[in-house]
Amino acid sequence: MDIFIARQGIYDEDGKVVAYELLYRNSLENGYNPLIDDEVSTYKVIDNISAFGLDILTNKKRAFVNFSEELIKKDIATLLPKENVVIEVLETVNPSKEIINKLLFLKELGYYIALDDVVDVEHMINFIGVIDIIKVDFILSTNKARRDLAYLCKKYNIKMLGEKIENSEALNEAKELGCVFFQGYYYSKPSIFLGKDIAVKNTSIFMLLVELIKEDYDVDKVEYVIKTDIALTYKFLKFINSSYFNFLQEIKSIKQAIMLIGREELRKWLSILSVAEMASVNDGYANSIIIRAKFCEEIAKIIHCEDSASAFMVGLFSNLHLMIEKDINYVVKELPLNFEIKEALLGGKNIFRDILDLALAYENMESDKITKIREKMSISEGLLWKLYSKSIEWCGNIDN
Numbered sequence: 001m002d003i004f005i006a007r008q009g010i011y012d013e014d015g016k017v018v019a020y021e022l023l024y025r026n027s028l029e030n031g032y033n034p035l036i037d038d039e040v041s042t043y044k045v046i047d048n049i050s051a052f053g054l055d056i057l058t059n060k061k062r063a064f065v066n067f068s069e070e071l072i073k074k075d076i077a078t079l080l081p082k083e084n085v086v087i088e089v090l091e092t093v094n095p096s097k098e099i100i101n102k103l104l105f106l107k108e109l110g111y112y113i114a115l116d117d118v119v120d121v122e123h124m125i126n127f128i129g130v131i132d133i134i135k136v137d138f139i140l141s142t143n144k145a146r147r148d149l150a151y152l153c154k155k156y157n158i159k160m161l162g163e164k165i166e167n168s169e170a171l172n173e174a175k176e177l178g179c180v181f182f183q184g185y186y187y188s189k190p191s192i193f194l195g196k197d198i199a200v201k202n203t204s205i206f207m208l209l210v211e212l213i214k215e216d217y218d219v220d221k222v223e224y225v226i227k228t229d230i231a232l233t234y235k236f237l238k239f240i241n242s243s244y245f246n247f248l249q250e251i252k253s254i255k256q257a258i259m260l261i262g263r264e265e266l267r268k269w270l271s272i273l274s275v276a277e278m279a280s281v282n283d284g285y286a287n288s289i290i291i292r293a294k295f296c297e298e299i300a301k302i303i304h305c306e307d308s309a310s311a312f313m314v315g316l317f318s319n320l321h322l323m324i325e326k327d328i329n330y331v332v333k334e335l336p337l338n339f340e341i342k343e344a345l346l347g348g349k350n351i352f353r354d355i356l357d358l359a360l361a362y363e364n365m366e367s368d369k370i371t372k373i374r375e376k377m378s379i380s381e382g383l384l385w386k387l388y389s390k391s392i393e394w395c396g397n398i399d400n
Contacts, residue, residue, distance in 0.1 A: 005048045006190040007057055010064065010161065010183045013175065019062040019086065021183065022049065025192055038068040038090055043272045046079065050239050052195050053334065054084055062086055064114060069093045072102050079239075079268050082110040086133065091117035095126035103130045114161070120145040121152060128156050133181070138174065139164045150177040204229040205273050212267045222266075223255045228395075230289050230316055232273075234335075239269055241336040251336045253309035287395055288363075289319055294391035295359045296352075302387060303377050305351055313337065314344045314352045315359060362388060 007020040024041035045065060054063060064086045067077060077087050087106055093099060103113055107130060114133040118124050119141040124134055136149055153160050162174030165184030174182060207225050211217050226232050233254065240257055251257050258266065296315030300308035317335070321328040332342045344352035354373060361369040362384065374384055 003048050003051055003195050004192055005045060005052060005057065005195075006192045007063075008183060008190040009188045010181050011187050012182075013180060015187070017059075017061065018181065019064060020058045021064040021066075021088070022057060023066075023190055024048075025190075038066065038092065039070050042066055042068060042071055042076075046076070046272050047235075048195075049080075050235060052193060053238075054081070057193065058084070060084075062112075064088045066090055066116065067093075069099060072099055074268070075102070076268055076272065077106055077111065078109070079265065079272070086112045086114050088114045088116050088135070089127070089131070091115075091119075091123065100126075100130055103127075107132075117163070118149060121148045124149065124152065128152070128158070131158060133159045133161055135161045135163045135183070136174075136177075136179070137164055138162055138170045138184070139166075143173075146173070146177055154178060204232050205270055209267065209270055212263055212270070217263065219255060219258055222258055223253075226258070227254045227293075227312065227316070228290055230293075230320065233316060234320055235273070236269075237335045237337070241334065252307065252338050252341075253313070255309070257336075289316060291388075291391045291395045292316075292318065292359050292363065294394050295362070295388055296355050298387040298391055299355045299358060299377070299379070299384075300352075302379060302383065303355075305355075307340075310338065310341050311352055311355050313341050314356050317341075317345055318356055318360070358384075 004025040006023040006025045008023065009017045010019040010021060012018045022045050024045050042065065049057065049063075049065075057063065062084060063080075065080065066088045068090050069092065071077070072087075072089070072093065077085075087103075089103070107113055112132045113130055114135055115124055115127050115131045116135050117137045117140070118134045119137050124131070134149065134153060136146055138146070141149075150160065152158070159181065160174075160177065160179040161181035161183060162170070162177075162179040163183045165171050165174060165182050165186045167186055170184070171182060171186055204225050208222060211221055211225070226236055236254070237251065237257065240251070240261055251260075261269075293312045293315035297308045297312040300311035305311060317331070317337075321331045328346065332345050335342075337345075340350055340352055343350055344356060347353065354377070358370065358373040358377070361373065370384070374381065
């Protein structure tokens, strides 16, 4: 399915891009859609950040991401890397005690906080002590209001960003007032990124959220649900490979990844997926990949390969590059998989590649190749059929 996201440059006094604001889009039509709820928009932006890759979207510069009141209350911001994002508090957010405490918590963690669409002093006064940047709206604010804002910012050491800068007059005024950042059509309009993604089954997300509500949740059940949905597995591994987590160890199994991330961060991420728009997928094709992955795992077990979980991963991701229409080298590079899995997926010779080749040959009924590989592994023809039948049965039980 097609996915979209837009970015608009944020410039310094020398006219150089220092950051980008990331904006939700659901088509190539480049405009704000007032019918889309602010909370939903941010959920989709965060979901698409994972799909595209934050560094690719921002050229390794900071990203400004809008946050509504509800998202701040839910601590969703901690899913994003503090070194790479600025939390942009929407103008509709009420500076209640709860919100201020949530923002102070983020600030203590090392996040920068910006206040969006500021038009007067009253708008920002209750956020003083929390915000690092205010974005002054140069269309809706008056000259006097901007001067008053500049006075307060200088007094409290808050940086000013002039937004909706559409001509040289506005830019000159912004510089005279002390703005150090600038954004608007004078510099650039938002540009849209078009990408490919694969949809997650809503039932998978629901089952996981229900399980994760429990204090003594079953890790094995969570692993089972994730590993039986190829899209969910791919998104999950892309997510934990983000710079926020910065895990040093390579991932060998879904269960290992679940234990590394922890329940609360997993629940937050799933809540984003549950809201983000999901298109239908070709279930028949996806199921065939799941069968292949299970078949690889069963073959690994029968030949006493100690790492059957890695064999499952090789089978699961063997056609992923075709599903998302990306080069296999790019897909493998973006996932935090161990060396043996990556080598097998790229065609290198190891035990996992042999297992995958046997599974592929069996699917395509290439009898000579099947015989050659199974004899090398000392697997009888009858046993191979039993393993394949078991894999089909296992896949069939997924949705039951």
